[in-house]
Amino acid sequence: MARTRSFFTLTSLLLAGLSTAKYIVPGGRWHDTDGKLVNAHAGCVTVDKSTGKFWLFGEYKVEGQTEGGGVSVYSSSDLATWESHGLALAPVEDHPHIAPSSIIQRPKVVYSKVSKEYHMWWHADNSSYGLLLQGFARSPNISGPYTFVSATAPLGNWSQDLGLFTDYKDGRSYSLYSNGDRKEGRDVYITSYNEDTTGLEKVIHRFDKYDLEAPTIVQTDKSYYALMSHKTGYRPNNVVAFRADSLAGPWSQPFMVAPLNTRTFSSQSGFNLRIEGTKKTTDLYLGDQWDSNSLWESRYIWLPIDIDDKKKTLNLVWNDVYDLNVKTGEWSPVKGTAYYGKDAKTNGAAFKQEANFASQGTIVAGIAGNDSTVTFEGIEGTGKPQWVSFYYQNTDDLGFGDQPGGTPDRIGGAWQLRRIASVVVNGDTSKVETLFQRDTHKSIILSTPLLLTLVKGKKNTITVGGLYNGFDYKGADIDRIVVYPSEKS
Ligand SMILES: *[C@@H]1O[C@H](CO)[C@@H](O)[C@H](O)[C@H]1NC(C)=O
Ligand SMILES: *[C@@H]1O[C@H](CO)[C@@H](O)[C@H](O)[C@H]1NC(C)=O
Ligand SMILES: *[C@@H]1O[C@H](CO)[C@@H](O)[C@H](O)[C@H]1NC(C)=O
Ligand SMILES: *[C@@H]1O[C@H](CO)[C@@H](O)[C@H](O)[C@H]1NC(C)=O
Numbered sequence: 001m002a003r004t005r006s007f008f009t010l011t012s013l014l015l016a017g018l019s020t021a022k023y024i025v026p027g028g029r030w031h032d033t034d035g036k037l038v039n040a041h042a043g044c045v046t047v048d049k050s051t052g053k054f055w056l057f058g059e060y061k062v063e064g065q066t067e068g069g070g071v072s073v074y075s076s077s078d079l080a081t082w083e084s085h086g087l088a089l090a091p092v093e094d095h096p097h098i099a100p101s102s103i104i105q106r107p108k109v110v111y112s113k114v115s116k117e118y119h120m121w122w123h124a125d126n127s128s129y130g131l132l133l134q135g136f137a138r139s140p141n142i143s144g145p146y147t148f149v150s151a152t153a154p155l156g157n158w159s160q161d162l163g164l165f166t167d168y169k170d171g172r173s174y175s176l177y178s179n180g181d182r183k184e185g186r187d188v189y190i191t192s193y194n195e196d197t198t199g200l201e202k203v204i205h206r207f208d209k210y211d212l213e214a215p216t217i218v219q220t221d222k223s224y225y226a227l228m229s230h231k232t233g234y235r236p237n238n239v240v241a242f243r244a245d246s247l248a249g250p251w252s253q254p255f256m257v258a259p260l261n262t263r264t265f266s267s268q269s270g271f272n273l274r275i276e277g278t279k280k281t282t283d284l285y286l287g288d289q290w291d292s293n294s295l296w297e298s299r300y301i302w303l304p305i306d307i308d309d310k311k312k313t314l315n316l317v318w319n320d321v322y323d324l325n326v327k328t329g330e331w332s333p334v335k336g337t338a339y340y341g342k343d344a345k346t347n348g349a350a351f352k353q354e355a356n357f358a359s360q361g362t363i364v365a366g367i368a369g370n371d372s373t374v375t376f377e378g379i380e381g382t383g384k385p386q387w388v389s390f391y392y393q394n395t396d397d398l399g400f401g402d403q404p405g406g407t408p409d410r411i412g413g414a415w416q417l418r419r420i421a422s423v424v425v426n427g428d429t430s431k432v433e434t435l436f437q438r439d440t441h442k443s444i445i446l447s448t449p450l451l452l453t454l455v456k457g458k459k460n461t462i463t464v465g466g467l468y469n470g471f472d473y474k475g476a477d478i479d480r481i482v483v484y485p486s487e488k489s
Pocket of ligand 4: 370371429473
């Protein structure tokens, strides 16, 4: 008996090794192997060339504390399953630069062939952003602990949002940074590191006065694409890219990288990862979906990037759920089954409304509280957890009309980032799932996934209502839901 069981375990392990075990689900609640939320914001993924493992670094944020949590680190072999290794850079009481009251933002980690150590750089600041420095720490071990070395002004200038780019052709690294919000600043720099990535050498290019932030560079055989976001705090905007043949330029005019008014699928740029597989090279956009209402719950929007060097275009490709094979570099969308608002049952004040931009011309509006809900029926489930994407429209309007890149829809708007819907499976109100529905713009439909367990068979129901989000009980308008197959295990 025991023997049979271990045979099957071994077989399934082998099978799991052959295909990707888990899907990548942008905007979902990602849990690590301990069942905790993956807590690494605005960071980077560094590949350990000797093992092929991916290491995710980012800002560690806990509930009630938005800054000063230090830098967390996770490892993965498939970019979907993450194991926590705690803090790579822990805050130190009373330290001038890495105290719990310090700003430790946008950490980037790079391997130095000279020192044979890992070097970490970040935006180092005090809580009023008055220092604008670059922090530097190092470790012989990729997972850390990293030892603080310095916090310096790059070539004497200011430095706010920090990115780091390594050219795959010659291995040289570059620091990317915006020089703050002051009138004399508002530029973004590309500055080369020395051979050892312990300091900066010279300015290669300066993007003058575009007033952008969160820079990252995507490289192809022919081009460099520099992605940056506008400055709207923790609210998303339309990320733009510049293209050039060389890092020194000339750089093109900036252009948007996602469908207009999706605000880059409610995300901000910050890093990207090149996966050079045996069959294909895939570039991934690693964006942040900040949540200013609860920063610690911010999500990750990781998407494949579609680049056409002949047309000189770059676009992010939205997928609710996709399957990436990090060995071959291939990825494919996972196919789901859609259930439409038009066919669903409304309750209370919820109603079906004409909407020429919605699926089958209909959207469900008026969702609020427990009694004005929409119920999708006849949903097929597997009996195991599966991702379900909820497509909605939330027209609160972020109220950023006076800021570049913000919505022009409303001056001094509601300033609400999201509504919250309740999701109940098969009428079981003892388990209410919370679905954050970000502001989308009028007539823009976006989706957010939840991991739900339905019963096996075709008799499931899913009911969507509204929960209190700090100002009312309204849920966003629902277009449809898409139910995805369970992950392979
Ligand atoms: C941050 O540093 C600047 C420059 O030294 C200083 O003016 C400011 O008071 C500091 N802020 C805090 C909160 O210490
Ligand atoms: C390096 O980190 C790994 C993973 O956290 C750990 O298992 C290993 O013991 C560390 N090695 C050293 C030399 O600290
Ligand atoms: C930083 O650069 C800007 C121009 O981009 C310049 O006006 C400013 O004086 C510089 N600041 C410092 C501290 O060197
Ligand atoms: C929804 O129902 C719960 C109990 O089932 C109740 O506590 C809550 O106040 C209700 N909310 C609204 C908005 O009706």
